[in-house]
Amino acid sequence: MTATIEIGFIGLGTMGTPMALNLLKAGTPLVVWNRSKHRSDNLAAAGARVVDHPIDVFARCRTVILMLADEQAMDAVLARGGHDFAARVCGKAIVSMGTMSPDYSRCLSDDIHAVGGVYVEAPVSGSRKPAEAGQLVAMLAGDADDVVAVRPLLAPMCRQVFECGAIPAALRMKLAVNVCLITLVTGLAEATHFAKSHNLDLTQFAAILDEGPMASDVSRIKISKLVCGDFTRQAAITDVLKNSRLVMEAARDAATSLPLMQASLALYAETEALGLGDDDMIAVIRAIEERTAGSHGKSS
Ligand SMILES: NC(=O)c1ccc[n+]([C@@H]2O[C@H](COP(=O)([O-])OP(=O)(O)OC[C@H]3O[C@@H](n4cnc5c(N)ncnc54)[C@H](OP(=O)(O)O)[C@@H]3O)[C@@H](O)[C@H]2O)c1
Missing domain, CATH: 3.40.50.720 (NAD(P)-binding Rossmann-like Domain)
Incomplete structure (x- = not known):
């Protein structure tokens, strides 16, 4: 070559x-x-x-x-x-x-x-x-x-x-890496939703995460997008949903329980159902917001 x-x-x-x-x-x-x-x-x-x-x-x-x-x-x-x-x-x-x-x-x-x-x-x-x-x-x-x-x-x-x-060892490895990525970004979206719902200073929230021990290339990029509401796609919701399904299929084959991925899969499916399939994966925050709105509706 x-x-x-x-x-x-x-x-x-x-x-x-x-x-x-x-x-x-x-x-x-x-x-x-x-x-x-x-x-x-x-x-x-x-x-x-x-x-x-x-x-x-x-x-x-x-x-x-x-x-x-x-x-x-x-x-x-x-x-x-x-x-x-x-x-x-x-x-x-x-x-x-x-x-x-x-x-x-x-x-x-x-x-x-x-x-x-x-x-x-x-x-x-x-x-x-x-x-x-x-x-x-x-x-x-x-x-x-x-x-x-x-x-x-x-x-x-x-x-x-x-x-x-x-x-298929490389693809199995890739799916293992995806478990980490998908749950990490879903966690960042949920943390941002929590911060918003308590009217916290989002710029300060992002700065604290960026300076803290959990910061990574992914967390810095995604938290900045979450705080500005920039849903321009880097990895599309539809693609992350596909990858979540691949992970869950492989987990079933190995009789492995993945509770965080199970929750993430449901949220990415709900985000796609909101018509946000072409947006970046951080749009998963919309599904989390919808669940909050739904739970308020039930309690009122
Ligand atoms: N985005 C990420 O962050 C990321 C990271 C790592 C791995 N990946 C993986 O890498 C792959 C590509 O991701 P991407 O984000 O580049 O996806 P993408 O933007 O949706 O691009 C998909 C490509 O596949 C082509 N395609 C789809 N259906 C086709 C068909 N039936 N016949 C011929 N071509 C077809 C598309 O052509 P058109 O232009 O005509 O639609 C496009 O070139 C996926 O498997 C994804 O899971 C993505």
């Missing part, structure tokens, strides 16, 4: 666009495709070759990075289950960086290997801002040689890469 060989990149959403831009900035020649064509404009301006169909990416590139929303998007792009699947993936290395279910990933890996392709899981921790800064943390899983071959490609997007073992 050298810098003169074109690399494919499919999925130019909130995460994929800054990730692909960082690859280009580092001199990686990219061939890109996105379902909604206008989202390729920034990449074209930065020097990527934009093609009209995913098949053109697979035809040109031996390595194709996918940063797609979910399993349906993956299957659509790979033409999985159709005649074109083998033609797209045979002899190719498919690197999936989105968050999918570990079971799905294991089956996909089997299917790709069965037709002579290579598959590497490379989910990432970090949302839009770390993606823009090339500061994601990647988790890799796959056959050892494939992981070694793919690892250098990720350097412009990531500050650290961890090798987790065989598929």
Whole structure:
């Protein structure tokens, strides 16, 4: 894998666009495709070759990075289950960086290997801002040689890469990280709701959290968004709801109880039902506010 060989990149959403831009900035020649064509404009301006169909990416590139929303998007792009699947993936290395279910990933890996392709899981921790800064943390899983071959490609997007073992170990690790992230941000939203309902000085509340022992990159970004009511998306409610469901499915498979995730899942579902699916995950505060309003209604 050298810098003169074109690399494919499919999925130019909130995460994929800054990730692909960082690859280009580092001199990686990219061939890109996105379902909604206008989202390729920034990449074209930065020097990527934009093609009209995913098949053109697979035809040109031996390595194709996918940063797609979910399993349906993956299957659509790979033409999985159709005649074109083998033609797209045979002899190719498919690197999936989105968050999918570990079971799905294991089956996909089997299917790709069965037709002579290579598959590497490379989910990432970090949302839009770390993606823009090339500061994601990647988790890799796959056959050892494939992981070694793919690892250098990720350097412009990531500050650290961890090798987790065989598929689906990277996705299992990613879900464990998500338990921490989702419950942390839900907790910040609930704490902000508490502070608001006691008419506390929210600027001071944020400053105390930022200076205190629990502060982290995530808490600083999210508390500032919560205090200003800036719901611009870094990680969408719909995506966090999807990820919460993936965590709960995996927990059920392992007969594991996750009470905080259970509560979070319900709140993200309620937030989406309020029509806030495209907003940032901090919009979960709206579902918490609704519950407060509902409990006042009951007591009056
Ligand atoms: N945002 C985060 O903080 C974050 C962090 C770590 C991991 N992740 C994971 O990374 C993945 C991408 O996240 P994101 O925030 O970038 O999501 P996003 O902004 O919603 O982008 C999703 C991408 O998938 C494409 N897509 C969706 N359905 C498709 C289909 N049926 N066929 C072809 N393409 C399809 C979208 O194309 P269109 O542009 O046409 O819609 C878009 O390029 C997800 O698995 C997410 O869980 C997200």
